[in-house]
Amino acid sequence: MESFVGLGARWVSRVRQDPVLLSPLLLTGLIAVLEWLTPPEMPIARLLPAVPALAAALWPVVPTLVLGLVCAAGLAAYAVISSDHPSLFSAGAIGAVTLAAAYASHLRLQREDALAEVRTVADATQKVLLRPIPRSIGPLEIASLYVTATPHARVGGDFFTLADTQYGIRLIIGDVRGKGLPALAVAAAVLGSFREAAHEATDLTQLAERLETTLVRDGGGIAPGDPSELFATALLVEIPQHGSQATIFSCGHPPPLQRRKGNVDILGTDDPAPPLNLGGLLATRTPGRPRRFAFQPGDQLLLYTDGVTETRDTAGSFFPLATWAQEQLTTPPRQALKNLHDALLTHSGNNLNDDIAAIAILKTN
Known part of the structure; x- marks a missing residue:
């Protein structure tokens, strides 16, 4: 329980420092509202694959996967209830994009870790060369x-x-x-x-x-x-x-x-x-x-x-x-x-x- 509290506190702190982290959630909400307000012949929900793609650039792997799968599951449920069978293909596309996005997020995090190590070495070099x-x-x-x-x-x-x-x-x-x-x-x-x-x-x-x-x-x-x-x-x-x-x-x-x-x-x-x-x-x-x-x-x-x-x-x-x-x-x-x-x-x-x-x-x- 404490770990979830700690993760939540860190997330809130990061969002306060960088509100852009909320953009995948805001995009999801915007697409959902437009889908609800527009006529059925305007398939706005097919834009949902953009959500996990955006999350991959900002979030870690697990949140990216969760958000993408939630979008895919939600669209699939909507397709079954409304008998909108083409939307099932869109749900499958969201699932595929989510897997690719999760891998992209993994690669991004690896590069960020490598960059952090390089900066640590550079900081140490600066302290050796330019002592305060x-x-x-x-x-x-x-x-x-x-x-x-x-x-x-x-x-x-x-x-x-x-x-x-x-x-x-x-x-x-x-x-x-x-x-x-x-x-x-x-x-x-x-x-x-x-x-x-x-x-x-x-x-x-x-x-x-x-x-x-x-x-x-x-x-x-x-x-x-x-x-x-x-x-x-x-x-x-x-x-x-x-x-x-x-x-x-x-x-x-x-x-x-x-x-x-x-x-x-x-x-x-x-x-x-x-x-x-x-x-x-x-x-x-x-x-x-x-x-x-x-x-x-x-x-x-x-x-x-x-x-x-x-x-x-x-x-x-x-x-x-x-x-x-x-x-x-x-x-x-x-x-x-x-x-x-x-x-x-x-x-x-x-x-x-x-x-x-x-x-x-x-x-x-």
Whole structure:
């Protein structure tokens, strides 16, 4: 008895969330009413085979079978009582369609289970690659945004993570140029190397060299193919627990924005390093130099990937990030990133066609 009560409660809950589940029953009632109201020469009841076909797309196997058999039995009883023998053939058609619908429902449920397993694996992959960034750590309040361009995808080619080290709080945000599983493999390699090297490298220059070495040395095993076709831009940030100075190091990545005393500045670097996995291909490798900047209580930093600045509207114009930041980068990090996401959706007409990652950092003390 309790099991029936539980099933009933779950059914009511599902119907409240998705009223479309009632459509097979509503269709059955509509056909029955029309059959009752229309003249006998209009065989509306012969539309009943559509009922189990619709149920197969929405219901499990047993309810689909029950509804179809009820329709078949009802039509057969009507045919016998009214001596409408052609309706017996319609009842037989309903029975045949019901069996096919039950099998279709079974296949649908199998595919839904397989999709659920794939999503579970994708969720686990995302948790491994993109570990949640704490909302606050030391003197910082932090929020992150991650949006994939592929519908229903959990992970893409953008990445970020954070490490609390003896040298300060170190972050990385980056974007792999490639697509698909090779891009995920490169992102995983960069993040894995960062999580280890961030605690060992004495400065960001050395940390960037460790990341570059990982990809150049193991690139063929990580993601087979032409290295020039699979590389990653990255931005490294180091914020000490104490003091008013922070450091950035760019590996071909878009410069961050800083809001300080009501003004928004672009923290470009005069001497950036090449993107990761490309340094070894250059005849003359530029090691790059870090940039130090003032980062005091009340200052806010916005890190982002090029999916933000390359979002276009219907006229082809890029998203004006600097203008937006001047007006909107005034709220706490979580709200700021929510506003940024809303602004990107509005600018693109709900058509974001690239992965997007962003981190907002507010120094509180």
